[in-house]
Amino acid sequence: MKIAMVAYEVYPFAKVGGLADVLGALPKAIEKSGAKVAIFMPFHKVVVKNSQKFGYQLTEVAKSIPVENVQTKETFDLYESQLPGSNVPVYLIANEYYFSAENVYEGPDLAEQSIFFCAAFIQAMKHLSQQFDIVHAHDWQTGLVPVYLKTLYRMDPFFTRTAIVFTIHNLGYQGIFSPNYMKFAGLPGYLFNIDGLEFYGKINFLKGGILFSDIVTTVSPTYAQEIQTEEYGEKLDGVLRLRSDDLYGILNGIDYEEFDPATDRRIYVNYDLNSLEKKYENKKMLQRDLNLPVKENVPLIGMINRLVDQKGLDLIEKIADYLFLFDLQFVVLGTGEKKYEEMFQRLQQKYPDKVSANIKFDIDLAQKIYAGCDMFLMPSRYEPCGLGQMYSLRYGTIPIVRYTGGLADTVKEFDPETGTGNGFGFREYDPAHLLMAIAKASYFYRNEKQHWKRIVQNAMQTDVSWERSAKHYLRVYQEALKKRRV
Template identity: 40%
Template sequence: MRVLFVTPECYPLVKTGGLADVSAALPPALNRAGAEVRLLLPGYPAVLNGLTDLQPVGNPLTDLPGGAPATLRIGRMPGGVLAYVLDAPSLYDRPGNPYLGPDGKDWPDNAERFAALSWCAAGFAAEDGLDPWWRPDVLHGHDWQTGLIPAYLELRPDRFAGPFRPGTVTTIHNIAYQGLFGAWMMSDLGLPSAAFRIDGVEYYGGVGFLKAGCFYSDRLTTVSPTYAHEIQTAEHGAGLEGLLATRAEALTGILNGVDYDIWDPATDAHIAARYGAADLGGKDLCKADLQATFGLDRRADAPLAAVVSRLTGHKGLDLVLEAASQWIAWGGQLAVLGNGEPALEAGFRHLATWYPKSVGVRIGYDEALSHRIQAGADLFLVPSRSEPCGLTQMYALKYGTLPLVRRTGGLADTIVDANPAAVNDGSATGFQFVNATAQELTWALRRAAALYRKPERWHVLQQHAMTRDFGWHGPAEEYMELYRAVAPVLVG
């Protein structure tokens, strides 16, 4: 089973969120399950510099949307997986964030940049396939940046008809990001004008990249079973709920996994001391290290809560700001790593100023520090208003840092609330609250603080949490079953 895994980012080369972690960990797991997976990535400088044995493939590309000159190249990821890269300097040779300019706004040509990525992916299915030695059975695109792949296959048979049509899968990692562009771009994007209709690419008067993927793809997936149901509702569907409801039989929720080669306190080189479920002694050293790093009082008896997140209202971080003073009054501490909305960044900075020995804040992104936070904290906060899957709460489980989450999406699928029954039967792994209010978060923090004062019960929860297995083996098998269902479809 040959699979082309098309993604706009992949750790460790380029990362803005969990999609990069998935793009790094899922292809090797699929290869172990019997697939032959290759990546297709945009030619960002970090990608071109990070791949080894980089070689050109075929002839230069001359018909990309927007007319950008490009070359397809192939090399190896740091982990050994083969990866194609669309080397188009006018589209991708830019510093910083892959989607935003120095002014913090979207690059004005993002439509052409990611239409080109989709066009290139579709080119593998053409009669004169881009790689004469390798044709995929499945084209698997991720998020809005790849949404035009199945649209091109359906709408442009003049360009992409080949000996067989590969199956198409589109994965929705976060439906809030949809890629909506002006209707006047239809021709520039290589789309026929007849496709600008509700049963096509038209979406609220513009061209919807994610809408196109949801409409034309053979199968749709999202990153947790609960989120697959939620996005068919008005509350979480972001305008696509009607379309997704009509495609419910084609929509599958497959929970993301964790790469335990990277996220495991028994082997993690970033943390102050290594430890495991059988011996949590090293976690105490990690907590002392984290308190020192953030300038907090070095108190073993203070429950230390942590946040590693984009600082946005969507992530529920305003609720943390509201609840923080009560948490501190109960003797708690708080460590925050992230960046995002200026008002929230300022709010957390002010909080650290008011409570310098109880609150520490780092604005920005730091991969190594995120590991140290997972290892050193007692409680990990993920109070999201919506969360397709979430990975940080699963990392926290492995590190014995009990997650406190809002009951939504993948958070509901991965964390068992420490209610009395679940604590007694040994199934509890963290704390949940239901409604996105500071009051409910505060009550959940109160329950956590009370249980923290009972060390024996807290340690039992930690050990149970650390034994939960969210590795990629199970999800990879689910994807393999999906691939077998959609490809290949012979034509002619």
């Protein structure tokens, strides 16, 4: 089976969020199964800088390729590289006008940028004379790929055997634009209706991906159910219910080779299940480096997040003064909305022995937090999958979560009677329930050392690998081939 994956960011070429981690790891896991995978992405400005940092090569394979259908004179150059640690080719679509911004998700016109990329991806496959069994598109920026393939390229013999899988990583980001872009995209006017791209008088790229794909997936089983409800559906719940027979929730995974406390060079001291005492060495050094008092029996809680409403930060704001009546420490790493950046900075000033606010992006510090903290906090309002809780499980740092989306699929409440479970959590989005979950975790940490050791062991033995997820994707690809719609 041959699979073409198309996305806007791929680690280590360009990374903003979890999508890059998925595209940097899932293809490798699928390749190990014997399938062939190729990745297509934009040649972002940061790609050259990262090539020097990560040591991959970039080779130009074609110049000035025109795109069909799109109302533009812009062409693209095509480059080839390889996903580090694999044989997976990565093809990069270069255009100085559309992909020259410093940041991945910036550009002169985001709608035109997406349209151009979708059309160029199709031309790149044809230029390379590579026919794929599966085209697997990710998120709204690639939402018009299924639309093009099922309309303008419907009778093209090059794509006769190709089935389309479309993955929603976060339904909150949809790509909603003026209907005027229909003309620029070269799409027929009949698509602008409620059964097509029309969405409250505009066009919705994500909706196009959902409606025109053979199979739709999202990043956890629970989230696949949630997004079919009005509460979580972001006004697309009706469309998703329409596709419910073709909608699958497949949990993301993490790269076990890169994220391994036994070999991770970014943490202070390596450890594994048989040397958990070394985890405390990481805690001491992290406390020292963050200018927190070095205390063994004080719970150290970490949080690494985009500082935005989705992440449940309003709950933390409401309980902060009650929370820090407890003898505990809290470290946060991330950037985002100014109100939350300032909130954590104020808390650090008010509680300098208990709070460390690191308002920045620092991948090395992130690893030290995963390894050095006792607990990891994710009280999200919604969370399609979440990777933070997976990293924390891998490093034996116990997650405290709101049971929603992928958090509900990966974290199970610890039961002292059976010794099962790998974390703590709450369901109702309420500050009191968050406070109780933190208090419960802190109690076990302080007073039930044998139980705590069992929780850590359970966490580190939880399977959150991509190998597990890759098997699910391969089954879905086979289903897509059976359901392929003309």
